Amino acid sequence: MNKRIYLCLAHMSGNEMKYIQEAFDTNWVVPLGPNVNGFEQDLKDFCGVEGKEVVALSAGTAAVHLALLNCGVGPGDEVLVQTFTFCASSHPATYLGATPVFVDSEEDTWNMDPELLEQAIVDRIEKTGKKPKSIVPVYLYGMPAKIDEIMAIANKYEIPVIEDAAEGLGSRYKGQVCGTFGRYGVLSFNGNKMITTSGGGALICPDTAAKQEIMYYATQAREAYPYYQHSHIGYNYRMSNICAGIGRGQMTVLNEHIQHHQHVFALYKELLKDVPGITLHENPSADYDSNFWLNTILLDENLKVKGQEHAYEAKIEGAVGGAAGVTHAAKTLHTDCEPNTNVEAMRLALDAAGIESRPLWKPMHKQPIYAQNPAYVNGVSETLFKKGLCLPSGPCVTDEDVKYIVEQIKQAISF
Numbered sequence: 558m559n560k561r562i563y564l565c566l567a568h569m570s571g572n573e574m575k576y577i578q579e580a581f582d583t584n585w586v587v588p589l590g591p592n593v594n595g596f597e598q599d600l601k602d603f604c605g606v607e608g609k610e611v612v613a614l615s616a617g618t619a620a621v622h623l624a625l626l627n628c629g630v631g632p633g634d635e636v637l638v639q640t641f642t643f644c645a646s647s648h649p650a651t652y653l654g655a656t657p658v659f660v661d662s663e664e665d666t667w668n669m670d671p672e673l674l675e676q677a678i679v680d681r682i683e684k685t686g687k688k689p690k691s692i693v694p695v696y697l698y699g700m701p702a703k704i705d706e707i708m709a710i711a712n713k714y715e716i717p718v719i720e721d722a723a724e725g726l727g728s729r730y731k732g733q734v735c736g737t738f739g740r741y742g743v744l745s746f747n748g749n750k751m752i753t754t755s756g757g758g759a760l761i762c763p764d765t766a767a768k769q770e771i772m773y774y775a776t777q778a779r780e781a782y783p784y785y786q787h788s789h790i791g792y793n794y795r796m797s798n799i800c801a802g803i804g805r806g807q808m809t810v811l812n813e814h815i816q817h818h819q820h821v822f823a824l825y826k827e828l829l830k831d832v833p834g835i836t837l838h839e840n841p842s843a844d845y846d847s848n849f850w851l852n853t854i855l856l857d858e859n860l861k862v863k864g865q866e867h868a869y870e871a872k873i874e875g876a877v878g879g880a881a882g883v884t885h886a887a888k889t890l891h892t893d894c895e896p897n898t899n900v901e902a903m904r905l906a907l908d909a910a911g912i913e914s915r916p917l918w919k920p921m922h923k924q925p926i927y928a929q930n931p932a933y934v935n936g937v938s939e940t941l942f943k944k945g946l947c948l949p950s951g952p953c954v955t956d957e958d959v960k961y962i963v964e965q966i967k968q969a970i971s972f
């Protein structure tokens with residue numbers, strides 16, 4: 558085996574260059590233009606919900622930031638964020654001087670637990686005398702959250718919901734596209750997501766007025782004077798017309814990509830069904846229709862993986878999983894919360910076989926930077942983190958690859 562199999566590599570449709578060429582030919586090499594408008598229209602059509610508008614931005618993180626800003630989040634406020642997520646769900650609250658308050662997951666979808674959410678709201682009101690300013694549930698690995706229940710609680714306490722659908726583009730709950738339930742919906746087009754613009758994101762907005770407001774803050778909050786006039790602090794967050802050209806090309810294969818991820822899931826399901834000690838994450842019921850951005854497995858604690866007694870003996874050298882920008886070397890071999898040794902041994906075995914895998918996201922309430930933040934936990938995300946592994950699932954992963962991956966998983970197990 559000489560090729561390496563990655564979690565989710567970008568895959569071009571062949572249509573991207575046409576839009577990029579058009580941008581050059583018409584000299585729209587700026588953060589606005591026909592591709593930006595076209596991409597926003599394509600995304601809006603994809604959402605399929607009457608009235609919703611979409612703003613294309615430079616990153617999903619920027620979309621979270623501007624959504625929070627527009628929900629009135631500011632210094633001293635609290636935001637309820639799913640703890641089981643990537644840091645971009647919570648960091649923007651801190652950019653605004655607010656405090657992320659973390660809420661744990663339920664076991665069915667691995668996303669925000671509605672019951673804990675309500676407990677957290679009641680307790681924050683009791684402790685601080687004011688309501689959290691917004692709620693950020695996440696569609697982790699593409700799996701829809703229990704969004705009906707979350708919305709019911711949010712509406713009861715009149716707190717706006719910002720759905721972090723960065724990983725959930727094309728996932729559906731009861732047939733409705735994820736990201737269109739709350740006041741705002743966040744999308745990401747980073748290189749490893751369902752589709753890419755090399756880097757980029759978008760915010761699904763409730764109406765044209767909200768879209769205008771988001772665009773205003775995404776372009777340095779400029780007032781309509783002949784000279785630069787500012788009454789607010791803005792940001793340089795608009796997507797460029799070149800990136801949007803890539804996005805328009807990618808939109809032509811979005812449905813194909815979703816089908817491919819779901820096909821890869823079905824194949825894993827078939828091939829892993831008789832492997833004891835390994836559980837694939839699945840849609841909990843017919844209401845849930847995950848895009849299976851990343852397929853994930855849990856390893857039973859008692860499952861013996863070859864070499865697990867030597868896991869964590871070597872520090873990671875270089876960029877973790879090929880991730881760009883990982884320049885801080887690990888200071889220790891261990892942290893106080895890490896995947897079980899059988900999981901790390903499986904990761905190392907797959908890595909040696911040319912297969913990229915990665916532990917599940919480490920919950921935010923277990924991150925050193927958030928050690929002091931309030932957290933409402935039930936142990937679910939921490940347990941999942943210790944047992945789970947993400948497997949290659951992207952558009953470049955073939956049926957042969959999946960068979961090879963499962964074969965390597967079986968070989969790593971010592972029966």
Ligand SMILES: *Cc1c(COP(=O)(O)O)cnc(C)c1O
Nearest residue numbers: 616617618643645646723745747
């Ligand atoms: C990728 C991601 C983001 C941020 O998107 P970027 O485009 O990388 O800024 C936000 N939330 C989650 C859950 C993500 O996985």
